[in-house]
Amino acid sequence: MSAVLEINNMAISFDRGTKPAVRDFSLSLEPGEIVGLVGESGSGKSLSALSLMGLAPAAARLDGGGILFKGQNLREMPAAERRRLCGRHLGMVFQEPLTALNPVLTIGEQLAEIYRLRAGQSRRQAQASAEAMLAKVGLPNPAQAAQSYPHRFSGGMRQRVVLAIALALSPEILIADEPTTALDPTIAAQILGLLSQLASENNSSVLFITHNLRLLKGLARRVLVMYTGLIVEEAPVPGIFDQPAHPYTKGLLTALPPPLSEPAPKRLTAISGAPPVLGHWPPGCPFEPRCREAFAPCRESLPPLTDLGCGQKVRCFLYGDRPC
Numbered sequence: 001m002s003a004v005l006e007i008n009n010m011a012i013s014f015d016r017g018t019k020p021a022v023r024d025f026s027l028s029l030e031p032g033e034i035v036g037l038v039g040e041s042g043s044g045k046s047l048s049a050l051s052l053m054g055l056a057p058a059a060a061r062l063d064g065g066g067i068l069f070k071g072q073n074l075r076e077m078p079a080a081e082r083r084r085l086c087g088r089h090l091g092m093v094f095q096e097p098l099t100a101l102n103p104v105l106t107i108g109e110q111l112a113e114i115y116r117l118r119a120g121q122s123r124r125q126a127q128a129s130a131e132a133m134l135a136k137v138g139l140p141n142p143a144q145a146a147q148s149y150p151h152r153f154s155g156g157m158r159q160r161v162v163l164a165i166a167l168a169l170s171p172e173i174l175i176a177d178e179p180t181t182a183l184d185p186t187i188a189a190q191i192l193g194l195l196s197q198l199a200s201e202n203n204s205s206v207l208f209i210t211h212n213l214r215l216l217k218g219l220a221r222r223v224l225v226m227y228t229g230l231i232v233e234e235a236p237v238p239g240i241f242d243q244p245a246h247p248y249t250k251g252l253l254t255a256l257p258p259p260l261s262e263p264a265p266k267r268l269t270a271i272s273g274a275p276p277v278l279g280h281w282p283p284g285c286p287f288e289p290r291c292r293e294a295f296a297p298c299r300e301s302l303p304p305l306t307d308l309g310c311g312q313k314v315r316c317f318l319y320g321d322r323p324c
């Protein structure tokens with residue numbers, strides 16, 4: 001199957017290239033596939049997502065290869081055409097739903113506007129489509145919800161509305177940037193269930209960004225682990241949970257409490273230390289100062305992304321060829 005989205009060796013930096021925030025970022029998304037992007041805060045997840053949407057901050061410099069949507073290079077497209085294409089085929093959901101909603105328009109007006117302006121529906125059709133979509137994302141009384149203003153809703157309800165807006169035009173790709181981080185676990189689980197159900201109904205591909213690796217267990221097909229702007233591991237689910245390769249991935253797993261349905265670990269161990277500051281990456285492996293398994297080569301040069309087979313790749317000198 002050919003990828004719906006392909007990013008080749010994207011690099012994003014600040015201060016005329018002196019502060020590389022994202023390095024050598026490659027990603028491909030198959031139709032209908034949910035891929036997780038995980039890493040601690042500041043690792044470059046949002047910046048990568050915004051840049052692929054053409055929404056990078058003005059101060060950011062973008063280098064590297066193409067960003068291909070169904071083979072068309074978005075980077076070579078005139079800005080207006082790219083905006084139109086992204087608006088039609090790529091949806092985005094952010095962490096804080098209130099900032100994504102217009103406080104002076106009702107939920108129904110905001111959603112109907114999309115159907116009117118982008119799908120060319122009449123006012124009446126658009127209103128009906130909006131209510132149908134609100135029902136689909138599980139709002140109990142869609143007609144009444146459509147007439148409400150965003151501030152009347154709880155965080156979980158607002159996130160459902162934002163999801164409705166992002167999915168209104170059945171985008172082929174949905175980028176969800178920590179969409180459940182601000183929600184309590186029960187509501188978050190409902191939103192995740194909804195996201196995966198709607199993605200499979202529409203055959204949408206999803207890039208799901210989170211700092212919580214465990215969240216991806218029942219959701220994603222593949223996971224990319226990011227540290228200091230670098231992909232340090234890429235692996236399928238559930239393999240990454242059974243056999244994490246990179247010491248950072250192992251650290252992410254032992255630092256997080258498992259869901260209540262799984263046996264409690266003997267103890268949780270946070271990864272010691274903090275990531276290096278942007279613009280001060282060490283010359284070797286950026287995780288070396290925090291890594292318990294580090295040895296001499298790790299201080300000297302950046303490890304390449306090694307293919308371990310079976311869809312797993314790791315950027316770590318501990319690995320040579322390994323049977324899977």
Ligand SMILES: Nc1ncnc2c1ncn2[C@@H]1O[C@H](COP(=O)(O)OP(=O)(O)O)[C@@H](O)[C@H]1O
Pocket residue numbers: 014021039040041042043044045046047048057059278
């Ligand atoms: N507009 C900006 N100017 C300078 N640095 C930025 C800007 N936006 C993001 N950064 C830096 O880029 C790095 C990656 O940020 P981000 O992608 O937001 O991380 P994440 O989403 O993984 O938490 C951080 O070090 C952040 O401080």
Ligand SMILES: [Mg+2]
Pocket residue numbers: 045046047177
């Ligand atoms: Mg972020």
